[in-house]
Amino acid sequence: xxxxxxxxxxxxxxxxxxxxxxxxxxxxxxxxxxxxxxxxxxxxxxxxxxxxxxxxxxxxxxxxxxxxxxxxxxxxxxxxxxxxxxxxxxxxxxxxxxxxxxxxxxxxxxxxxxxxxxxxxxxxxxxxxxxxxxxxxxxxxxxxxxxxxxxxxxxxxxxxxxxxxxxxxxxxxxxxxxxxxxxxxxxxxxxxxxxxxxxxxxxxxxxxxxxxxxxxxxxxxxxxxxxxxxxxxxxxxxxxxxxxxxxxxxxxxxxxxxxxxxxxxxxxxxxxxxxxxxxxxxxxxxxxxxxxxxxxxxxxxxxxxxxxxxxxxxxxxxxxxxxxxxxxxxxxxxxxxxxxxxxxxxxxxxxxxxxxxxxxxxxxxxxxxxxxxxxxxxxxxxxxxxxxxxxxxxxxxxxxxxxxxxxxxxxxxxxxxxxxxxxxxxx
RNA sequence: GUGGCCGUAGCUCAGUUGGCUAGAGCGCCGCGUUGUGGUCGCGGAGGUCGCGGGUUCGAAACCCGUCGGUCACCCCA
Numbered sequence: 001x002x003x004x005x006x007x008x009x010x011x012x013x014x015x016x017x018x019x020x021x022x023x024x025x026x027x028x029x030x031x032x033x034x035x036x037x038x039x040x041x042x043x044x045x046x047x048x049x050x051x052x053x054x055x056x057x058x059x060x061x062x063x064x065x066x067x068x069x070x071x072x073x074x075x076x077x078x079x080x081x082x083x084x085x086x087x088x089x090x091x092x093x094x095x096x097x098x099x100x101x102x103x104x105x106x107x108x109x110x111x112x113x114x115x116x117x118x119x120x121x122x123x124x125x126x127x128x129x130x131x132x133x134x135x136x137x138x139x140x141x142x143x144x145x146x147x148x149x150x151x152x153x154x155x156x157x158x159x160x161x162x163x164x165x166x167x168x169x170x171x172x173x174x175x176x177x178x179x180x181x182x183x184x185x186x187x188x189x190x191x192x193x194x195x196x197x198x199x200x201x202x203x204x205x206x207x208x209x210x211x212x213x214x215x216x217x218x219x220x221x222x223x224x225x226x227x228x229x230x231x232x233x234x235x236x237x238x239x240x241x242x243x244x245x246x247x248x249x250x251x252x253x254x255x256x257x258x259x260x261x262x263x264x265x266x267x268x269x270x271x272x273x274x275x276x277x278x279x280x281x282x283x284x285x286x287x288x289x290x291x292x293x294x295x296x297x298x299x300x301x302x303x304x305x306x307x308x309x310x311x312x313x314x315x316x317x318x319x320x321x322x323x324x325x326x327x328x329x330x331x332x333x334x335x336x337x338x339x340x341x342x343x344x345x346x347x348x349x350x351x352x353x354x355x356x357x358x359x360x361x362x363x364x365x366x367x368x369x370x371x372x373x374x375x376x377x378x379x380x381x382x383x384x385x386x387x388x389x390x391x392x393x394x395x396x397x398x399x400x401x402x403x404x405x406x407x408x409x410x411x412x413x414x415x416x417x418x419x420x421x422x423x424x425x426x427x
Numbered sequence: 428g429u430g431g432c433c434g435u436a437g438c439u440c441a442g443u444u445g446g447c448u449a450g451a452g453c454g455c456c457g458c459g460u461u462g463u464g465g466u467c468g469c470g471g472a473g474g475u476c477g478c479g480g481g482u483u484c485g486a487a488a489c490c491c492g493u494c495g496g497u498c499a500c501c502c503c504a
Contacts, residue, residue, distance in 0.1 A: 312504035
């Protein structure tokens, strides 16, 4: 621990990623973004903070996320800003601000990756700062867009190497359907004696959450409750049927989950979630849905529908680790310059610089330590080659090139070093 | 926000009913090889036992508090 006790600690729930784990993290993020690119989704970047009302109105004032999990603060001008707790509201806000709905070429397809912030109690798979990759297809109403998005997410997880993923799918119907259903469900709950406190508390915000209650007896109570499916309009039901048919034709093993209720208010019609079997309580590695009313919630005068998902990078890394994917430490460099004699330090420095310019990842340890220590460092760095800069060779305008795997070494003219490495690499 | 469990070297951990200068493995540094790594041998560095208080002749161990971590509830990706 040395003097670490004097150093201010990292913020609770804000993870550090160091080698070699950071490489695995990047690989997962890259796999997600690659998959999005294959679907024609273009990269966008939006700020990590927004005016608070973007989330209050977009995500929904009654949601847990907005009510108790946001990092909200006043800036110097007294405006209320919030660190983004999710990606969709900000991306849609940016699209509306740029006039995308009226610029034609719809739907537009966007992909993003970045950090998000929710003030929750950290646990396995849940940090206060976490990374998500997401896609949003904006301006399309056809169910084929929903199916494309769902399938892309499925394939993104496969591309990242996650096994044992299950896909849960549901339809929430349209806004009006859900309103009618909520009233009906509340009426039903009114007739139940001794509702558990958690249900009483939540039903005012969103009675659909009663389905999530694990209080004893609630399962039986909810089994007899009216079903959202019975309130879904014919149009929404037909939409859903088409999405399911398209996905099933692709062989995606989906599970219909009538209890899948997303906690963000903007969802309409299609909702879905990808769950990883190997994860613990936080087993949702991704999720999303359609949000046809979001643009209007944000103040846009016309309908501007959308569908999207977000995949959790941190959780995916966790799932991969639990599958036994430990990131093997990749070689840090391919060449390592070893100096024999302090009078050759400048020469070694120049050699390393030349190799780097030629595109060969190179390091050196010219701080006066012995050759033995330098070779040890070369080995630790995973270098394939050691380039020994010593007085004997230097006198001949050469260096010693040693293959660290085989132990073979030969003298190479200094001017021919780069090409020698290039030809050796081809063999 | 609520609850369970856990804090001993860089890492993983041991420390017997409270009792010598607090240990191991791995890692790190050096030497064996004053110009050669990965193996081996030898040596070395490194610890306010999370922190504060209490009990005791004596605390890493027991008690209280506190901070941190972790898992679960909740929520969600």
